[in-house]
Amino acid sequence: MNALDTYDVDTVVAGGGVIGIAIARALSLAGREVWLLEKNAQIGEETSARNSEVIHAGIYYDQGSLKAHHCVRGKALLYRYCADRGVPHRRCGKLIVAALQDEVPRLAGIAERAAMNGVSDLRPLSAAEALEMEPELNVKAALWSPSTGIVDSHALMLALLGEAEAHGTTTALRAPITGGALGSDGRITLEINGDEPLRLRARSFVNAAGLWSSELMRAIDGLPPPPELSLVKGNYFRLGRKAPFSTLIYPVPRDGGLGVHLTLDMGGQAKFGPDTEWLGSNDPAQIDYAVSTDRRGAFADAIRQYWPAITDADLVPGYSGVRPKLAGAAYPDFCIKGPNDHGLGQHVFLYGIESPGLTSCLSIAQHVADLLTDEG
Numbered sequence: 001m002n003a004l005d006t007y008d009v010d011t012v013v014a015g016g017g018v019i020g021i022a023i024a025r026a027l028s029l030a031g032r033e034v035w036l037l038e039k040n041a042q043i044g045e046e047t048s049a050r051n052s053e054v055i056h057a058g059i060y061y062d063q064g065s066l067k068a069h070h071c072v073r074g075k076a077l078l079y080r081y082c083a084d085r086g087v088p089h090r091r092c093g094k095l096i097v098a099a100l101q102d103e104v105p106r107l108a109g110i111a112e113r114a115a116m117n118g119v120s121d122l123r124p125l126s127a128a129e130a131l132e133m134e135p136e137l138n139v140k141a142a143l144w145s146p147s148t149g150i151v152d153s154h155a156l157m158l159a160l161l162g163e164a165e166a167h168g169t170t171t172a173l174r175a176p177i178t179g180g181a182l183g184s185d186g187r188i189t190l191e192i193n194g195d196e197p198l199r200l201r202a203r204s205f206v207n208a209a210g211l212w213s214s215e216l217m218r219a220i221d222g223l224p225p226p227p228e229l230s231l232v233k234g235n236y237f238r239l240g241r242k243a244p245f246s247t248l249i250y251p252v253p254r255d256g257g258l259g260v261h262l263t264l265d266m267g268g269q270a271k272f273g274p275d276t277e278w279l280g281s282n283d284p285a286q287i288d289y290a291v292s293t294d295r296r297g298a299f300a301d302a303i304r305q306y307w308p309a310i311t312d313a314d315l316v317p318g319y320s321g322v323r324p325k326l327a328g329a330a331y332p333d334f335c336i337k338g339p340n341d342h343g344l345g346q347h348v349f350l351y352g353i354e355s356p357g358l359t360s361c362l363s364i365a366q367h368v369a370d371l372l373t374d375e376g
Contacts, residue, residue, distance in 0.1 A: 050321025182222030186345030234274020
């Protein structure tokens with residue numbers, strides 16, 4: 001480290017996506033002095049700005065998992081927050097569609113798993129009932145999820161950040177953490193090599209750096225080795241004409257994924273995705289976010305299973321996002337390591353915060369705040 005002035009601070013949160021911002025807000029509301037550091041020029045430029053903006057119900061996750069717990073609790077918190085703060089959102093509901101007869105028996109298993117997670121409002125529909133809701137579908141049977149919705153993720157982040165800053169959070173953009181070390185007193189010294197290089201010595205450090213979380217841990221001496229992350233790209237295509245749907249449409253899951261589903265934004269624009277493209281490199285600096293038109297045919301074929309009227313020409317390349325999955329598991333859970341896990345002081349390290357991270361953000365933030373309750 002070069003000779004920089006060092007400033008003692010209470011808490012540093014690394015990562016200005018929706019998770020980091022929500023954590024900064026929760027800690028500021030608890031009366032802590034918080035510095036929120038984001039390496040990019042704007043908040044939420046990566047995973048938080050490149051997803052489907054769906055408020056998930058909590059249907060598919062393993063019982064007892066962090067994903068199930070935080071999604072179900074986070075959904076309730078998020079709807080309440082958006083209503084109270086005027087954040088654009090809509091509880092539009094979702095149809096899980098069995099387009100083939102052999103998919104119909106799987107709907108009962110989906111409903112059973114959802115119920116184990118505390119989602120008790122799923123309703124089975126006959127083909128006629130589903131077609132009454134969405135006449136253009138090809139459907140043999142369906143499940144209706146009334147608590148699924150959509151949210152303007154950027155407006156949500158701005159609302160959370162505004163509240164955090166109103167309670168004392170200091171936000172620094174273009175402030176990448178390039179090094180640091182854990183001290184014998186349990187504090188972590190961080191070197192920030194941004195527009196105004198400085199060094200912060202934090203009593204508490206929260207790693208909410210998303211795609212960069214493992215790389216950040218390796219840059220700080222004395223911290224435990226992070227898990228390996230597998231970067232998975234999800235491509236989206238937009239519908240080039242008016243959508244004939246008013247709800248979200250998800251196929252019955254197959255082959256380890258949720259399938260190419262149809263979601264809507266707050267303006268009613270339909271998009272399809274994400275698909276699953278495992279990247280050859282797990283270096284987030286090497287990500288290419290371009291959406292190849294070569295994928296259009298496969299998208300159209302998948303969509304045509306439940307919406308026969310779609311054509312290849314209807315699909316316009318949209319955008320892509322990358323999910324930081326924990327490596328080595330088919331269905332990895334969130335990983336949140338607090339003081340009792342590592343024994344190194346009042347610090348929390350988050351890894352693999354992918355979907356349903358947006359839905360879970362307020363629940364995860366409260367969990368982190370609870371982990372950092374001052375024990376004296």
